[in-house]
Amino acid sequence: MSLLHVDQLSFSYPCSEILREISFDVKQGENVALLGVNGAGKSTLIKCLSRILHPQKGEVYVQGNPLSKMKSREIAKRIAYVPQRQEFNRTTVFDAVLLGRKPHMGWEVGSGDLVLVKEILKKLSLDHLSLRDLDTLSGGELQKVSLARALAQQPKLLLLDEPTSNLDLRNQLEVTELLSTITKEEGISAVVSMHDINLALRFAHRFIMLRDGEVHAFGGKEIIIPENIHSTYKVDVCVEEIDGRPIVIPL
Amino acid sequence: MSCGHEKNTPYSIEAYQGHIQRKKLLLLGVFLFVLVLMILSLGAGSTKLSPREIIHTLFSGEQTKTRIIVWKLRLPRVIAALVAGWGLSISGCVMQTCLGNPLASPSTLGLSQGAIFGANLAILLFGAGTLQHTGGDALVLNSPYLVTVCAFAFAMLSTVMILSLARLRHFSKESIVLSGVALGSLFAAATTILQYFSTDVRIAAALFWSFGDLGRIVWKELLILTAVVVPISVFYYLQRWSYNALLTGEDTAKTLGIKTKALRFWSLLLAALITSVAVSFLGMIGFIGLVGPQMMRRVLGDDHRFLLPASALAGACILLASDTLARTIISPIVLPVGAITSLLGGPTFLYLLMKGKRS
Secondary structure, three states: OOOEEEEEEEEEEOOEEEEEEEEEEEOOOOEEEEEOOOOOOHHHHHHHHOOOOOOOEEEEEEOOEEHHHOOHHHHHHHEEEEOOOOOOOOOEHHHHHHHHHHHHOOOOOOHHHHHHHHHHHHHOOOHHHOOOEHHHOOHHHHHHHHHHHHHHOOOOEEEEEOOOOOOOHHHHHHHHHHHHHHHHHHOOEEEEEOOOHHHHHHHOOEEEEEEOOEEEEEEOHHHOOHHHHHHHHOOOEEEEEEOOEEEEEEO | OHHHHHHOOOOOHHHHHHHHHHHHHHHHHHHHHHHHHHHHHHHOOOOOOOHHHHHHHHHOOOOOHHHHHHHHHHHHHHHHHHHHHHHHHHHHHHHHHHHOOOOOOOOOOOHHHHHHHHHHHHHHHOOOEEEOOOOOOOEEEOOHHHHHHHHHHHHHHHHHHHHHHHHHOOOOHHHHHHHHHHHHHHHHHHHHHHHHOOOHHHHHHHHHHHHOOHHHOOHHHHHHHHHHHHHHHHHHHHOHHHHHHHHOOHHHHHHOOOOHHHHHHHHHHHHHHHHHHHHHHHOOOOOHHHHHHHHHHHHHOOOHHHHHHHHHHHHHHHHHHHHHHHHHOOOOOOOOHHHHHHHHHHHHHHHHHHHHHHO
């Protein structure tokens, strides 16, 4: 059974239709990259999957359960979201990550919560920043803290909205690398919207190309071909293989 | 502050727990400070009382002159300062968090202007009070409850209007603040027009009302104020993690399982309730809702587990200190406490702002 099943999902704002009859599946442990031009509906789709927005038609199923019938706390135990832009305030990194335990929390944080947060911080090499306030961190560090908070929710599915768009090359690679490792180790799935196709090729198992609110193509590396990229992005490219890995080069 | 922490071993849970412990100690420190201030305030006045005398009077049943001074005159005032300061500050803190705006306060929601309009309406139009030069208290309100009820009604009216607009028209946080400012100026204009057509004596009475005075309160009103402030504070404290989640942004908060719209609506409504009750019993006491939480944000950070109680204590502390100064500085004249809160709070706040920038 697939972990995430999206069935005929449509979403529109009062004046404009954003998503039209989107359907796809994500298997457990699978990373899916969401590609498309600005305004194609990538962020809206991510928000519909995390129930930040409520689609007018269609349904999203997680482990067979329809999201529209689930309590928000139950959804939060299964799906975690990392927004494109990180808010910062005077909260320590440790507390910011501890907040990810909110859906699991009773009256107060337990010692188990503290141990889990510590492990996550260590895994993301954030432990030396534990007691630093968020407003003293760099963009890359903030992005990692946000990812750490999402992991503290112990979700089955991670949703990331352009996690690399504000980062430098080194941080872009580091964050995608981290995502690959963690989803593999923990067996969790991820749906990630991305601008950089080459970065997406480094870590995603499958790709969704969105065009004008519809799924233009959905599949593995075989769909990353010049024709599809041309019809999605309106640019001519060639796809070369370097070190056994396809690389998209604009012409 | 963070640089100091890094020298300890910041890798362990113990380091984090130490960090939490320090915040708790600070909170305890502020609490003890408030207690000391309370004893000092009870002792200050035309009859000076030593801390020993005060404690003796408070806990023994003897009927003495000091007992009357403490129980009848000073204690209601001191408790009013503590409860009102606590309430105004904690609701200011919640308003700032819910609206994502450091300037959010009763006046940004149009609430204060609504209350002033209500009181003016009662005094100017319904003749609820006049200014007389008899004895120490110049303001004589013929029907104080009419003033209180009108002030409360209009403060709540402006809040309910804004919150329903926000609910029905799906306002953003910014729109809530902006519509609050718009509604506030509407009420201010209506007040001006009312005053324009009134007599000098009545305008003076209305102005006196708006100064804010803790001496007005009697035990019964104090009980009502406490009955409003305490349960709402408990509600706020139960939501502490939800407020922390709100700080990460609307979307992230939703995905952490928070019903952001409902949380914001109820939190703001209850904050308005506290302020409306306080304003209608005591008159305008500005600045505490803004300065109390902002001071504590700078000292303790944005974690609402500590920020909520700390803001409440800071508010209690500022109002009590201000009131004690207001009635002792040029005794027997009692200065308007609202002016003193700003006089004390303003410079302290500026100092903290500058100190924050340097580090």
